[in-house]
Amino acid sequence: MPFLLRHGQVYYNGDFIRQDLYVSEDGMAAAADANAADAEAIDCTGFHILPGLIDPHVHLREPGHSEKETIASGTAAAAHGGISTVFAMPNLNPVPDSVEHLSAEENIIDRDAVIGTVPVASITRSQQGEAVSDIAALSMHAFLFSDDGVGVQSEEIMEQAMTEVKKHNGAILAHCEDNRQVAAGWRINAGHKAEELGLIGVNNESEASEVRRNIELVRKTGCQLHICHVSAGESIAAIRQAVREGLPVTAEATPHHLLLCEDDIDSDRGCWRMNPPLRSREDQLALIEAIRDGTITMIATDHAPHTRAEKETDLAHALNGIVGLETSFPLIYTELVRPEIITMKQCIELMSTNAEKTFKLKERGYCRSDLSIWDLKEQYRIDPEEFASMGRSTPFAGRSVYGRCVMTIHNGKIAYRRMGK
Numbered sequence: 001m002p003f004l005l006r007h008g009q010v011y012y013n014g015d016f017i018r019q020d021l022y023v024s025e026d027g028m029a030a031a032a033d034a035n036a037a038d039a040e041a042i043d044c045t046g047f048h049i050l051p052g053l054i055d056p057h058v059h060l061r062e063p064g065h066s067e068k069e070t071i072a073s074g075t076a077a078a079a080h081g082g083i084s085t086v087f088a089m090p091n092l093n094p095v096p097d098s099v100e101h102l103s104a105e106e107n108i109i110d111r112d113a114v115i116g117t118v119p120v121a122s123i124t125r126s127q128q129g130e131a132v133s134d135i136a137a138l139s140m141h142a143f144l145f146s147d148d149g150v151g152v153q154s155e156e157i158m159e160q161a162m163t164e165v166k167k168h169n170g171a172i173l174a175h176c177e178d179n180r181q182v183a184a185g186w187r188i189n190a191g192h193k194a195e196e197l198g199l200i201g202v203n204n205e206s207e208a209s210e211v212r213r214n215i216e217l218v219r220k221t222g223c224q225l226h227i228c229h230v231s232a233g234e235s236i237a238a239i240r241q242a243v244r245e246g247l248p249v250t251a252e253a254t255p256h257h258l259l260l261c262e263d264d265i266d267s268d269r270g271c272w273r274m275n276p277p278l279r280s281r282e283d284q285l286a287l288i289e290a291i292r293d294g295t296i297t298m299i300a301t302d303h304a305p306h307t308r309a310e311k312e313t314d315l316a317h318a319l320n321g322i323v324g325l326e327t328s329f330p331l332i333y334t335e336l337v338r339p340e341i342i343t344m345k346q347c348i349e350l351m352s353t354n355a356e357k358t359f360k361l362k363e364r365g366y367c368r369s370d371l372s373i374w375d376l377k378e379q380y381r382i383d384p385e386e387f388a389s390m391g392r393s394t395p396f397a398g399r400s401v402y403g404r405c406v407m408t409i410h411n412g413k414i415a416y417r418r419m420g421k
């Protein structure tokens, strides 16, 4: 049944206008006219209606690690957070490095996903960095390639991959990490906190040197490159230069790198372990500047759930990764939009429309007229026990935020609904 969203404040070109919206069963939304009698009316008085959010960096863990998350639980979590499209990272089992392996993932997406789920194929076989995946064949089914979790160490392999991906009009999503710069056994950023806690730290160069190398390879191959979860000021400088030159390079930042830094680590707990780690206060401020000036054009969660046992331990033993799908918009809205560090328009570009444009998602059949509906006045404390995600570890637990998602609409269907309960 189609539905009619009545009396909501609808985001339109940087502003909110009072407008009824008709959403048809085939997923097209339009300003409502008088012939909406066939529709279910939903009262949106006091609510803000935004485009469906797009998260270009999510680990759904299935197939292979369904004790951490599944496509059903991960996409439900996204819908719970107003996110209607995610890019699903390929550190799975099997790794989607061939059409056969990718179809194992696609079958579960078709069966279980409640929102748009874009599978990302691997750059190299088994993400081992030694041989390029069958990009020509995979390109019939996927347009995004990543070895997220590890950097591609060999320049020659990365160049081969970029040349192939460029040929098929795809894009590389690069986790940049130069193993030559990485201290074995690192736990957090190489800085005063690591010294204080007696832990091994990892430096900014481990990220920045591979960012610079990958940008050089874009110059050579012309391949579209998106840099994942930027954390270091030095990386931002290289990206800013590439964007100025007009190279096809974009980048994302996570809410945790934008809103936290190593100074915030107040305990030896696993919720502070992530890759890349929280950096210095200067790096954090440089990231905020980069989303303000358009150097970094997307916010991505790097949602990376693990089991309780894997996270509820100390920094020495915890695995890398925190969850973010259900907190990203409320955190960014509360910490950056309300204090007027960024505008609502910038927020929606960073969390939705820029990803759509950069990766031509509508042309590729995704996104269509997805919507997320918010009660922006509701204030509450983040409680991981309320998450739909199986992952519960976030350093933002207990933090007070504004903005509760009340409904997420994907393809003319309600993917999540809180209203009326």
Ligand SMILES: [Zn+2]
Pocket (backbone or CB within 6 Å): 148, 149, 150, 175, 228, 229, 275, 276
């Ligand atoms: Zn990564």
